[in-house]
Amino acid sequence: MRCRTCGAPAIINMRHHKLSLCAAHFPDWVVKHTAKAIRKYRMFKPEDRILVAVSGGKDSLALWDVLLALGYHADGLYIDLGIDVGGGYSTRSRETTITFQESQPRTKLHIISIPNVYGESLAALAKRKRRTDRPCSLCGVIKRHEMNRIAMAEGYNVLATGHNLDDEAAILFANVLHWQIGYLRRQGPVLPADGEGLARKVKPFCRFYERETAAYVLVKGIDYIYEECPFAVGATSIRHKETLTRMEHASPGTKLQFYVNFLRAKKEGLLSSHDRARPDLRMCPQCGQPTTAETLCRFCRLWN
Amino acid sequence: MEVTYRDRTWTFDEALTVEQMLKRIDVLPESVLVVRDGTLVTEDQKLKPGDRVKVVGVISGG
Numbered sequence: 285m286r287c288r289t290c291g292a293p294a295i296i297n298m299r300h301h302k303l304s305l306c307a308a309h310f311p312d313w314v315v316k317h318t319a320k321a322i323r324k325y326r327m328f329k330p331e332d333r334i335l336v337a338v339s340g341g342k343d344s345l346a347l348w349d350v351l352l353a354l355g356y357h358a359d360g361l362y363i364d365l366g367i368d369v370g371g372g373y374s375t376r377s378r379e380t381t382i383t384f385q386e387s388q389p390r391t392k393l394h395i396i397s398i399p400n401v402y403g404e405s406l407a408a409l410a411k412r413k414r415r416t417d418r419p420c421s422l423c424g425v426i427k428r429h430e431m432n433r434i435a436m437a438e439g440y441n442v443l444a445t446g447h448n449l450d451d452e453a454a455i456l457f458a459n460v461l462h463w464q465i466g467y468l469r470r471q472g473p474v475l476p477a478d479g480e481g482l483a484r485k486v487k488p489f490c491r492f493y494e495r496e497t498a499a500y501v502l503v504k505g506i507d508y509i510y511e512e513c514p515f516a517v518g519a520t521s522i523r524h525k526e527t528l529t530r531m532e533h534a535s536p537g538t539k540l541q542f543y544v545n546f547l548r549a550k551k552e553g554l555l556s557s558h559d560r561a562r563p564d565l566r567m568c569p570q571c572g573q574p575t576t577a578e579t580l581c582r583f584c585r586l587w588n
Numbered sequence: 589m590e591v592t593y594r595d596r597t598w599t600f601d602e603a604l605t606v607e608q609m610l611k612r613i614d615v616l617p618e619s620v621l622v623v624r625d626g627t628l629v630t631e632d633q634k635l636k637p638g639d640r641v642k643v644v645g646v647i648s649g650g
């Protein structure tokens with residue numbers, strides 16, 4: 285296969301786009317398509333200050349790299365959950381993130397250690413809350429809270445995460461399987477900051493297949509952490525991804541259409557009867573962040 | 589050729605395309621990238637008997 289742009293040997297063939305590209309032109313294509321998604325979904329403007337949630341994995345490091353290549357003011361946030369069962373996952377992912385940041389001298393990396401700040405690792409917290417089987421929901425609460433807290437404290441108005449098309453299609457699949465209307469209303473490339481004390485949340489990679497973000501870091505020689513969080517083993521999201529990947533194999537473009545047509549249908553009014561992205565918010569009396577809870581927010585309740 | 593994927597290794601004596609090799613190890617091309625001598629290769633590429641091939645999984649969880 286040959287690169288469509290220059291005719292050199294291709295390094296990737298994207299059947300869903302009927303497009304193959306070489307090692308020089310594929311990264312350019314990723315950068316251009318990210319810029320296109322940012323414009324299409326009106327994610328942010330050149331003057332915005334962006335905080336990228338980085339985990340040391342391929343998607344978040346690729347996203348940070350691409351946003352810097354596009355000239356945005358983008359700094360990183362690494363949240364250390366203290367996941368050191370299974371041989372130091374948090375330590376290694378943190379080191380990988382730091383190494384990347386050191387190659388980008390104009391950027392800043394904020395590191396928050398959950399055990400240091402709140403006195404407990406994710407595993408210890410899961411044990412106390414009797415959720416050792418699946419700490420991911422606690423993890424989600426912590427990450428969302430801390431991302432927003434640091435964004436507000438450090439003056440960022442946009443929070444960017446590395447969610448890719450495979451992630452979004454798997455979330456959509458799960459939301460549709462259970463008809464989670466509230467989640468479906470909020471799912472999308474942008475979650476506006478409608479409320480005091482909230483940063484706008486964006487997913488600039490939502491139209492890239494996971495295979496494409498992986499190819500980007502491999503071609504660019506970005507060192508990323510290949511191993512998974514030990515708690516990801518057996519996650520339902522992986523099963524959903526595998527199902528969707530089999531469908532994609534039989535019919536290229538399935539995932540992209542599933543997601544993009546959902547967004548289009550939503551724009552045309554699907555789910556719009558109570559179309560408010562966020563429900564009524566109050567201020568948490570302990571941490572001051574917006575919450576839907578009557579008293580303390582979900583995050584603060586974790587530590588009480 | 590020697591093919592590694594996750595913790596497993598396969599050896600094949602004959603020339604195969606990337607697509608044929610992935611079929612042999614029962615992996616969908618949509619879920620991986622294939623690297624030969626540090627370079628990504630597309631499904632139609634011929635792999636030769638002496639090649640060292642690394643199959644990189646791209647589907648992550650969590």
Ligand code: SF4
Nearest residue numbers: 420423513515516650
């Ligand atoms: S797999 Fe679960 S616990 Fe691990 S980082 Fe992801 S959400 Fe958190």
Ligand SMILES: [Zn+2]
Nearest residue numbers: 287290306309
């Ligand atoms: Zn080219």
Ligand SMILES: [Zn+2]
Nearest residue numbers: 568571581584
């Ligand atoms: Zn709170």
